[in-house]
Amino acid sequence: MTKRLIPAALGCFFFVSAARAADPPRPTPTPPPPVAIRAARLLDVASGRYIERPVVVVVGDRIDSIGSTVPAGARVLDLGNRVLLPGLIDTHTHVLLQGDPTAVEYDEQILKEYPAHRVARAVRALKIGLEHGFTTMRDLETEGAGYDDVALRDAVNEGVIPGPRLKVVGPALSTTGSYPIQHYRPDWKFPSGVMVCDGADGCRKAVREQLSYGTDWVKIYANTGGLRATSDGYIDSPPNWTKEEIEAVVSEAHAHGVKVAAHARSDTGTRIAIAAGVDSIEHGDSIRPEAAQEMARKGIFLVPTLLVADYVAGPRTAAGCAVCAETEKAHAKSFDNCRKAGVKIAFGTDAGGFPWTEINQAKEFEFEVKLGMTPIEAIRSATTVAAELLGMKGQVGTIEKGAFADLVAMPGDPLAGVSALQGIDFVMKGGEVVRAPSASP
Numbered sequence: 271m272t273k274r275l276i277p278a279a280l281g282c283f284f285f286v287s288a289a290r291a292a293d294p295p296r297p298t299p300t301p302p303p304p305v306a307i308r309a310a311r312l313l314d315v316a317s318g319r320y321i322e323r324p325v326v327v328v329v330g331d332r333i334d335s336i337g338s339t340v341p342a343g344a345r346v347l348d349l350g351n352r353v354l355l356p357g358l359i360d361t362h363t364h365v366l367l368q369g370d371p372t373a374v375e376y377d378e379q380i381l382k383e384y385p386a387h388r389v390a391r392a393v394r395a396l397k398i399g400l401e402h403g404f405t406t407m408r409d410l411e412t413e414g415a416g417y418d419d420v421a422l423r424d425a426v427n428e429g430v431i432p433g434p435r436l437k438v439v440g441p442a443l444s445t446t447g448s449y450p451i452q453h454y455r456p457d458w459k460f461p462s463g464v465m466v467c468d469g470a471d472g473c474r475k476a477v478r479e480q481l482s483y484g485t486d487w488v489k490i491y492a493n494t495g496g497l498r499a500t501s502d503g504y505i506d507s508p509p510n511w512t513k514e515e516i517e518a519v520v521s522e523a524h525a526h527g528v529k530v531a532a533h534a535r536s537d538t539g540t541r542i543a544i545a546a547g548v549d550s551i552e553h554g555d556s557i558r559p560e561a562a563q564e565m566a567r568k569g570i571f572l573v574p575t576l577l578v579a580d581y582v583a584g585p586r587t588a589a590g591c592a593v594c595a596e597t598e599k600a601h602a603k604s605f606d607n608c609r610k611a612g613v614k615i616a617f618g619t620d621a622g623g624f625p626w627t628e629i630n631q632a633k634e635f636e637f638e639v640k641l642g643m644t645p646i647e648a649i650r651s652a653t654t655v656a657a658e659l660l661g662m663k664g665q666v667g668t669i670e671k672g673a674f675a676d677l678v679a680m681p682g683d684p685l686a687g688v689s690a691l692q693g694i695d696f697v698m699k700g701g702e703v704v705r706a707p708s709a710s711p
């Protein structure tokens with residue numbers, strides 16, 4: 271059923287559903303046969319245990335059953351010696367970026383690349399992400415590419431291009447003078463990497479405008495420039511929002527049932543974002559124990575993006591960023607504070623901050639484990655926990671009856687070593703095989 275804008279008699283507009291009665295009668299199509307997927311083992315993410323010799327039955331785009339026998343009439347897909355897992359979820363990506371370790375690469379993409387070129391490269395990024403096993407992604411802002419993420423999401427949903435299920439934000443929000451493109455000649459107009467809003471009313475209007483273009487989430491920069499190391503090994507910065515502004519953004523989004531992700535890399539940024547009641551803290555380089563406890567109490571997730579932090583630290587330090595050499599230690603401490611406080615940690619990589627074509631975003635698992643997560647905790651961060659953050663619990667990140675048939679498989683044992691997740695060579699999204707192994711191991 272499609273929705274159309276119909277002019278009403280009184281001259282205003284309202285939404286109506288296109289009448290089914292006007293559609294010509296269609297013959298009932300014969301449903302395709304169920305698909306029975308066999309593998310050596312299935313990782314039950316909830317219990318952390320393997321199920322031996324599973325048979326997952328898929329009907330249409332959903333999982334119908336998990337058992338041990340192939341139902342009559344089913345088409346069999348045998349994955350040999352592989353381990354079957356739910357499709358993975360990356361809750362922090364930028365498909366419209368192609369790696370920006372320093373301001374030079376960032377400015378190059380935002381100022382010089384034609385919009386269609388950026389979209390073409392985003393189409394490639396979506397395919398890469400999907401083929402690496404990420405069947406759902408939350409893409410956290412377009413960096414100067416407006417609402418092209420909304421268009422990409424819709425094109426994926428229409429089947430025009432391959433890609434993960436997407437939740438998108440359009441441009442992130444920040445205040446005047448706080449985010450690139452900056453410091454170019456003032457008599458010329460340059461594009462901004464964000465949508466600027468000022469004042470509580472202005473920021474409420476910005477949220478309303480963004481949602482009118484079809485975005486799913488709101489993203490804010492809870493802090494931007496001016497990062498500095500504190501004497502006790504954390505990171506701080508000046509605020510870029512007033513309390514009224516940031517509260518206006520969060521309350522307006524929540525009033526529409528939309529969640530808010532906050533980029534927060536400093537004490538001040540984290541504090542004001544938590545106080546305003548955002549839903550996720552992105553990066554989280556500087557989260558003291560008290561802040562972590564408050565996050566746990568309020569149910570605010572951490573999305574740590576450890577892989578990108580490692581990728582940019584070297585180039586940014588070389589480009590003169592003094593604090594960049596300090597952030598890794600603060601980040602590790604913050605991650606630990608969150609784990610101890612019981613904060614839910616969702617998998618997010620910032621892919622696009624590093625090149626899609628060079629690094630498999632599944633490498634993030636290695637960093638999570640290096641900082642103390644067990645392999646099953648890391649896998650949960652990219653499945654059940656990420657699904658909860660996205661409000662898609664029971665739909666994605668799980669192999670259970672009624673969930674989307676989003677499945678991945680790989681040789682090896684991810685519980686023995688999470689680097690096996692970089693070897694995913696079978697991907698199914700919504701019952702469709704989007705990547706098949708060339709031969710059984």
Ligand SMILES: [Zn+2]
Binds near residue numbers: 362363364620
């Ligand atoms: Zn990001």
